[in-house]
Amino acid sequence: MELTRHYLIRRFREYYHKAKIYEPIEFRMREWAFVPLKNFPDFVMVRHVSFSEMEELREFLISNVPAHVYFSSAYYLKPSAEMDEKGWTGADLIFDIDYDHLPTKSLESAKREVFKLLRILEKDFGIDEKEIEVCFSGNRGYHVHVYDERFRELGNMERREIVDYLTLRGFKLKGTQFDRVCKIIHRYVRDGKVNVDEKTGEILRSSLNEIRKGRLDLIPPEVREELIERCLKKLVVHVDPPVTADVKRLIRLPNSLHGKTGFRVVLIDLNDLESFNPYVDAVAFGDESVKVRLLKKVRVNFGGERYILERGRHSLPEYLAVFLMCRGVALYGH
Template sequence: MDTITKSYLKQKFSEYYSRNGVYTPGRFETREWAFVNVDSIPEFIMHRHIAFQNEIELRGYLMKNTPLHAYFSSAYYEKPDAEKMDDKGWKGADLIFDIDADHLPRGGLEEAKKQIVRLYDLLESDFGIEDMMLVFSGGRGYHIHVHDEEFLALGSAERREIVDYVSLNGVSYDNLMLQSTQYSRISGCMAKILENAIKRDLLTEIFRIKKKTADNLKDIFARNREKIYSGDFRTLPRTVRKSMEIVFEKCVDAIRVHVDPPVTADVKRLIRLPGSLHGKTSLRVTPLDRDGIEEFEPFRDAVVFGDEQVRVRVLSNVKFKLKGEEFRLRAGKHELPEYAAVFLICRNRALYGW
């Protein structure tokens, strides 16, 4: 990225921070802060071990230094600006979850949104968590910040146990009858698949059984529905029980949440600052309500720049969609809306000016 492009990008980010506030986390003065400045491009050089006493100091830093990326620590420290981690004096940490679209089996931001909603509801129902924040990362995923007091002192091992729980690590078909919330969800999913197959008369196709066995199974299910929904499949024909092991795996895949384990286990994690800009997309790191996330569209609702026409040199053929408009551009000179120009510059796909 050339000097003129860096100057333009710095100007645009500075304008954003002069007009917009950012999230101010609790226990503000105990947090470590870290930033990556525009001038460091193409290197990713993080300036960290920074502390602020109040929001005014943070706002002043953002406006003066105009970072490309802004982070704060999930941890609380006695001395957050100490250069050595051992000297900081760890006091606790928020419980953080990260779901990255690029790490999902099926991928995509829409799937990541479904996963984060599933996780939010699970944390609320199974752990009784009340104080948590949903955030679009500004890039390829979503975060959840848990602030409930009882989770702040957890170490890495305990946090990994929570990851195992939401990820369904270690579950087994042989343990289906165990009385646990997660096994109840799995057995309920399996029984529902079986019941739907009965209602749609698809038993012979789905479970590869003979018609006589299928007719017998319908009677068995009607008499033992409650037991089957609880995970007790002993009344089912042997051939069906064998097929249910495959159904088990499908239900586990449908119920598990694919969180990024190292993020949650890390008690000294740096996490993106909600309200800041993501330096690789120019999109806003956006706090979200549980009720509003369903309608949230990242490439529409997290776009912050305007429609003023800007001259750029596109470096290679590119296709993308922002604010409902699809762009298909060949390498060369173009006039684009500001929001599209800044997006491409951040993606290192364009330079400013002709």
């Protein structure tokens, strides 16, 4: 383990030497937190840190080489003080989409959720895309940061309302989201995608316009319930509620490394989001061969490439070796 730890520290340090380190707005008002690699594989968090210069942050990263780096979504007058004395002045609006919380557990479906979220943030919440940043989290999903000042001072109850808007909690078939429901149902009826007998279908089609305007009472109750259910499944944006509601959340620093995968937390240009492929775009290490010992048989799906690796000695491309070491299933050296 000693060797593995040293190897990871060396490789992460080299990364932070060269990396373009991300500078959040209001840099000095952020709290920072780190999980140093020196305790690897233990997770020990050092928090309540603050910096006044970017250079200080870089020096910190190079000398303390963290497995994980976080900064606060919140802005504080005294970011390094105790929680009660920090002087909270506001926080970015953040969203976490993790594929663990999705009906289909894949990064691709997480990306679809991000698109759904962005659309609502822009159309409904009127947030300019310039105020939005999307990051690959480095592991199982995406983070969306909203820097729009108008949302900064919202408390947790207010943010919870935004989550409810996205997840349709407390939805009573009214408002903009209801309009969307009607639009989808209208489309289903028009395209004959409703499971009813011919006669009912005929009647429904004759009242298409009314349905579009919200007259769902024209649809027989059982069919209506099922249709609404279908629409809701389509419309819900699966964000992780507590992350958005928390006004003092720590969130991963873009361009830092994720210590459980070795992946880079990538800030993604919205135009590139569709084509973003973490197995290409978030790989931080090269492919020169590295000797490792696997502690057990592993199956990994690394960007479409499936590896089934037996327990024991292997020479693997660096990115995969780092990934397996971070995961705790491989040790460095033969």
